[in-house]
Amino acid sequence: MHVLTGIPVDPSTYLTWGWLSVSVPNLIMMVITVGLFVLALVLPFPAGREQPAERHERSGHAERPASASQEERR
Amino acid sequence: MTAPTHAADAGEHAADVDERPASLIGRLRYRLEHDLPYDKLLPETQPSYVASWIYVFGVLTLAALGMIIASGVVLAFNGPSWYHVSSTGHWFNSLHFWSVQLFFVFMLVHLVGKFSMAAWRGHRARTWITGMIAFLVSIIAGLTGYVVQTNFDSQWISFEAKDGLNSAGVGAWFNVANLGQALLVHVFLLPLIIAVVVVIHVVLVRLRGVVPPIDAAEVEARREAVSATEKEA
Numbered sequence: 001m002h003v004l005t006g007i008p009v010d011p012s013t014y015l016t017w018g019w020l021s022v023s024v025p026n027l028i029m030m031v032i033t034v035g036l037f038v039l040a041l042v043l044p045f046p047a048g049r050e051q052p053a054e055r056h057e058r059s060g061h062a063e064r065p066a067s068a069s070q071e072e073r074r
Numbered sequence: 075m076t077a078p079t080h081a082a083d084a085g086e087h088a089a090d091v092d093e094r095p096a097s098l099i100g101r102l103r104y105r106l107e108h109d110l111p112y113d114k115l116l117p118e119t120q121p122s123y124v125a126s127w128i129y130v131f132g133v134l135t136l137a138a139l140g141m142i143i144a145s146g147v148v149l150a151f152n153g154p155s156w157y158h159v160s161s162t163g164h165w166f167n168s169l170h171f172w173s174v175q176l177f178f179v180f181m182l183v184h185l186v187g188k189f190s191m192a193a194w195r196g197h198r199a200r201t202w203i204t205g206m207i208a209f210l211v212s213i214i215a216g217l218t219g220y221v222v223q224t225n226f227d228s229q230w231i232s233f234e235a236k237d238g239l240n241s242a243g244v245g246a247w248f249n250v251a252n253l254g255q256a257l258l259v260h261v262f263l264l265p266l267i268i269a270v271v272v273v274i275h276v277v278l279v280r281l282r283g284v285v286p287p288i289d290a291a292e293v294e295a296r297r298e299a300v301s302a303t304e305k306e307a
Contacts, residue, residue, distance in 0.1 A: 029175060029179065032179060033179045033182055033183060036131075036179065036183050037128075037183045037186060037187070039127070040126070040127035040128040040130070040131065040183060040187070041127075041128060043127055045125045045126050045127055047125075
């Protein structure tokens with residue numbers, strides 16, 4: 001029986017607006033999800049290492065890279 | 075290079091068909107060698123448009139899935155009498171729970187991001203479909219996870235869910251009030267399905283490449299042209 005006493009059974013706090021009822025933990029997760037999505041769109045991505053083909057192109061050589069992957073960076 | 079004639083084309087095509095093995099294994103090997111060589115399966119570079127945080131959420135979802143499986147294995151070996159009472163058990167229980175929360179957060183951002191860039195473009199319908207299957211199966215895995223907690227929470231959830239499942243007509247074979255069934259479905263069947271679908275999803279991403287933004291379709295067209303030129307050479 002001592003096992004059962006260790007189990008938390010407290011219900012969460014619920015926020016209610018008319019027909020809409022949402023628990024605070026769920027609301028927090030929703031806000032985090034939307035926040036992450038917005039941040040992913042607006043935050044700049046750190047620059048990666050430059051590929052040899054890019055250095056080659058930037059130095060003024062107009063020669064096309066040997067493969068599609070070299071044309072790309074990261 | 076001389077202009078190819080129809081006869082030459084036909085000859086090449088016939089030679090190509092002759093090269094193809096007749097056995098099932100041989101055909102699979104031929105297909106993998108031609109469509110998914112190692113440099114395409116395990117690329118070191120990605121197109122420049124992938125340099126955005128929105129493209130990171132797929133791999134974050136995979137990382138969260140890895141944590142779910144690892145913590146789930148620990149929970150499975152030690153059992154409820156350990157993870158309900160031991161402090162280490164509580165920690166692993168929480169690790170499993172929060173990995174699931176992050177898994178769904180990352181997957182939802184990944185889903186909305188891909189939906190907003192119409193990620194099924196460029197023959198990527200199967201990639202989109204397998205992603206959706208993984209998402210839907212994960213929801214069922216989440217439900218069975220809540221049901222197998224073996225506490226009052228799981229009792230409440232299972233008895234609420236059984237009414238919903240009965241009304242949907244699946245209660246006869248999927249009974250969430252049956253702990254044994256829910257446990258086996260949660261720790262074996264659904265993880266197996268998710269793992270297989272995710273592997274197929276990732277292989278399809280490698281096969282078709284990462285979807286470009288809608289306004290970067292020209293970039294992809296150029297890549298395909300370069301790729302086709304290389305194949306011809």
